[in-house]
Amino acid sequence: MAVFDPKVATRPPPRKVKVVIRKYNPETGKAWWQEHEIETYRGMTVLDALLKIKEEQDHTLTLRYSCRMAVCGSCGMTINGTPRLACQTQLAQVASNHNPVVRVEPMYNFKVVKDLLTDFTEFFEKHRKVKPYLIREDIEEQENPKLEYRLTPEEYEEFYQYSLCIACGLCVSACPIFASDTRFLGPQALAQAYRFVIDPRDEGYKVRLELVDSLDGVFGCHFAASCSAVCPKEVDPAAAIQRLRSLLLKYRLKLFRKKINGPVEPLREVKEKVPLPGDAQTLDGVDLEALENQPVVIPVEILSK
Amino acid sequence: MGKSVRDLVKYLDLRPGWRAFIDPFILKLWNNPERVAFHMHRITGVITAFFIFIHIITTNVPARAGWEAYLEEVRNLEAITPTSVLFYLAMGAVLFHGINGVRLILVEALAWGIGRPEKPKPPYIAPSLRGRQRALIHVTFALWIILWLALGYVMFLT
Numbered sequence: 212m213a214v215f216d217p218k219v220a221t222r223p224p225p226r227k228v229k230v231v232i233r234k235y236n237p238e239t240g241k242a243w244w245q246e247h248e249i250e251t252y253r254g255m256t257v258l259d260a261l262l263k264i265k266e267e268q269d270h271t272l273t274l275r276y277s278c279r280m281a282v283c284g285s286c287g288m289t290i291n292g293t294p295r296l297a298c299q300t301q302l303a304q305v306a307s308n309h310n311p312v313v314r315v316e317p318m319y320n321f322k323v324v325k326d327l328l329t330d331f332t333e334f335f336e337k338h339r340k341v342k343p344y345l346i347r348e349d350i351e352e353q354e355n356p357k358l359e360y361r362l363t364p365e366e367y368e369e370f371y372q373y374s375l376c377i378a379c380g381l382c383v384s385a386c387p388i389f390a391s392d393t394r395f396l397g398p399q400a401l402a403q404a405y406r407f408v409i410d411p412r413d414e415g416y417k418v419r420l421e422l423v424d425s426l427d428g429v430f431g432c433h434f435a436a437s438c439s440a441v442c443p444k445e446v447d448p449a450a451a452i453q454r455l456r457s458l459l460l461k462y463r464l465k466l467f468r469k470k471i472n473g474p475v476e477p478l479r480e481v482k483e484k485v486p487l488p489g490d491a492q493t494l495d496g497v498d499l500e501a502l503e504n505q506p507v508v509i510p511v512e513i514l515s516k
Numbered sequence: 517m518g519k520s521v522r523d524l525v526k527y528l529d530l531r532p533g534w535r536a537f538i539d540p541f542i543l544k545l546w547n548n549p550e551r552v553a554f555h556m557h558r559i560t561g562v563i564t565a566f567f568i569f570i571h572i573i574t575t576n577v578p579a580r581a582g583w584e585a586y587l588e589e590v591r592n593l594e595a596i597t598p599t600s601v602l603f604y605l606a607m608g609a610v611l612f613h614g615i616n617g618v619r620l621i622l623v624e625a626l627a628w629g630i631g632r633p634e635k636p637k638p639p640y641i642a643p644s645l646r647g648r649q650r651a652l653i654h655v656t657f658a659l660w661i662i663l664w665l666a667l668g669y670v671m672f673l674t
């Protein structure tokens with residue numbers, strides 16, 4: 212993530228901040244910079260500032276946001292030249308008393324629809340292209356599962372980090388390759404491809420490896436690592452792409468054998484019994500022994516009514 | 517014609533990424549020397565390509581004018597002339613491109629030094645930005661400057 216220093220982020224922002232916004236009107240095709248001055252309060256984020264401007268000064272300001280807590284990935288923007296989530300960026304982080312100016316632009320490498328709103332169609336098309344879901348050969352078993360797929364904590368840790376992606380597109384907007392080649396799959400899609408390729412429950416890795424084996428796939432990346440530097444969720448797409456590439460080379464040299472986990476019986480481990488403290492007493496009429504042997508029944512029918 | 521140019525301008529304005537491509541410093545990113553190395557690799561790559569082109573033309577001097585003329589030309593590189601300075605600059609580009617290329621092979625093909633995947637924890641710096649490849653970048657830059665200075669010493673001062 213782009214330098215997060217809690218000491219700076221919790222400081223009060225300057226009392227007045229000048230917000231300079233890149234506006235774009237799709238009807239006339241004109242783009243211009245627009246200045247607003249707002250009063251701030253402690254803990255104000257850039258998104259709060261933009262919404263305040265939209266409420267009080269310029270109702271035509273267009274932007275996309277939803278959760279206001281860095282979960283939905285809607286509010287990516289270029290703030291003072293750095294791709295960041297507006298809701299996650301404190302004004303205190305980007306404006307200081309000797310330079311109380313915040314420049315807000317739409318994300319780079321995306322088509323602008325209006326003002327700060329960018330078009331994610333291509334982005335999600337690319338995401339869809341790498342098949343970001345588990346592919347099994349036995350579809351019948353996958354659709355109507357009787358058992359569960361095995362996944363050990365160690366295997367889980369291999370891809371957990373990459374599964375945190377919120378599809379905010381900041382990595383794509385920071386990618387210098389994407390700036391020159393818009394057919395490049397982009398860090399987000401490639402990181403997701405890697406996440407499913409190494410998932411031991413997935414059997415579609417060959418399809419995905421064929422798919423990313425091109426100049427628009429893994430070989431387009433030259434490790435500028437800007438994606439990892441801006442990712443708000445520490446997904447580390449740069450490392451994922453390097454791993455995917457070396458894995459692809461191994462696969463081409465026929466050195467890669469993927470471990471695939473099939474369905475297994477769920478673990479039924481006998482839990483250790485925690486002894487009651489010596490002076491503990493049960494309520495009248497409660498038979499602990501009988502309760503322990505009785506299976507737990509959740510009355511689903513009643514709950515769903 | 518006029519319309520298509522206007523269309524192009526509009527297209528570029530709708531895709532502000534091209535500015536980031538032309539101007540490497542339009543984005544302000546911290547903790548990212550990899551990006552500096554990336555841009556330098558591109559620039560030095562272009563210079564190296566030009567250099568090779570000119571190098572092929574100049575090294576056919578013996579075919580045109582004999583070995584004596586060629587040796588004379590090489591000896592001229594020792595004095596500080598526009599040609600020798602340009603040659604020195606081109607050599608800097610070739611050196612960087614070569615050393616950085618070795619680093620890129622290690623990192624890109626062998627996925628060396630980019631850390632292990634982990635559960636994110638504060639201050640949320642990605643493992644690949646903390647891995648051993650970061651030290652390798654510093655080594656690359658240090659080696660480049662040392663070798664380039666050494667080359668200058670050998671070329672001009674001895």
Ligand code: SF4
Nearest residue numbers: 376377379380382442
């Ligand atoms: S990898 Fe990170 S920066 Fe890229 S889309 Fe996912 S969460 Fe956003």
Ligand code: FES
Nearest residue numbers: 278279284286298
């Ligand atoms: S509004 Fe959801 S990530 Fe910013």
